[in-house]
Amino acid sequence: TPTPVIDADHNVLLLLGGFPPNEAAWEPDVTNKAAEAMEEAAKEIYTGPKWRRKAGLDDPVPCRGxxxxxxxxxxxxxxxxxxxxxxxxxxxxxxxxxxxxxxSLERIAGWTNMLFMAFAPDLHEYYRAMYxxxxxxxxxxxxAKHIRRNFSERHSVFTTATFNFGPVTVTLPHIDFGNLAWGWCAVTALGNFNPDRGGHLVLxxxxxxIRFPPGSTILLPSAILRHSNLQVGPNxxxxxxxxxxxAGIxxxxxxxxxxxxxxxxxxSTTPAEREQRKQDRASRWQEGIRMYRKWDGPYGGFNTHAPVLTTLYLHTTLYLH
Structure with a gap:
């Protein structure tokens, strides 16, 4: 069940989206097939003569892992x-x-898009209209060359994606400074690991x-929350x-x-236009926060069947001391 995490002002700050309920085929048809495809793609990209790699573009991202x-x-x-x-x-x-x-990847994108639209509709529309x-x-x-979408507009409003090919993806604590400050990014975990023992998302x-099983998705404001993920087990x-x-887009x-x-x-830029831009920059953060949806009441305002936040703490997360 998708579970929102709210802040002190009852804004939905991030969303533990999980995967579609009552979808028995999600693991074999989506999770496993997407992971297998990424594993095969990594073999094609990162093996063979060095001349197959374009300098700089195939390097790992040092600040993230x-x-x-x-x-x-x-x-x-x-x-x-x-x-x-x-x-x-x-x-x-x-x-x-x-x-x-x-x-399989299209279904992941579609599920992510539905979660984004359901729990942060104003923010989702901001992304959609901009793109x-x-x-x-x-x-x-x-x-000659025009912008190419990764997915159709119906499946995703995000402009960019990252394939973390692993084979053991462990990100270091970091903040995505290049993303929109109040915006969300979507992370989907894939692979073959025990989520009770490793792979947790750390905020x-x-x-x-946060327990982060293969095939599940989390949406979070990665530009303001320092995050990483834990190591998984041997083999x-x-x-x-x-x-x-x-954010630059x-x-x-x-x-x-x-x-x-x-x-x-x-x-041609007038002093009045420069002053207006200055005022816009000063108010942009508050305008962005207003795009978050309020969570009304402890048992949920969007979905009366949504679990209360205390359930999230008991069953989904562990406090770090």
């Missing part, structure tokens, strides 16, 4: 003039296309370790699939498809 990881989708930052799909070696592009074409506006702008540009600021495997949208769309640098340098 020593496991293999790949970011796929739209990015903005690092001096880019406009959002565009991340570059990969042609061989890897084919591999990623195969992964995103899998029914739609970006794609509309992109189609008007006179360029250091909240002093929580066990853990992969994960993460979906998110970089939101900023680009907010700027009428321009960078901050372009706006500040533009002679």
């Amino acid at each position: 020593s496991h293999h990881a790949k970011h796929v989708g739209v990015a903005m930052g690092g001096g880019q003039r406009y959002p565009q799909n991340l570059a990969h070696a042609a061989r890897n592009v084919v591999i990623f296309a195969g992964l995103f074409g899998l029914k 739609a506006a970006l794609c509309d702008w992109d189609q008007l540009q006179q360029r 250091w600021d909240l002093k929580l370790a 066990e495997q853990r992969f994960s699939f993460t979906q998110f949208t970089p 939101f900023r680009w769309v907010y700027n009428d498809f321009r960078t901050d640098k372009d706006i500040n340098a533009a002679k």
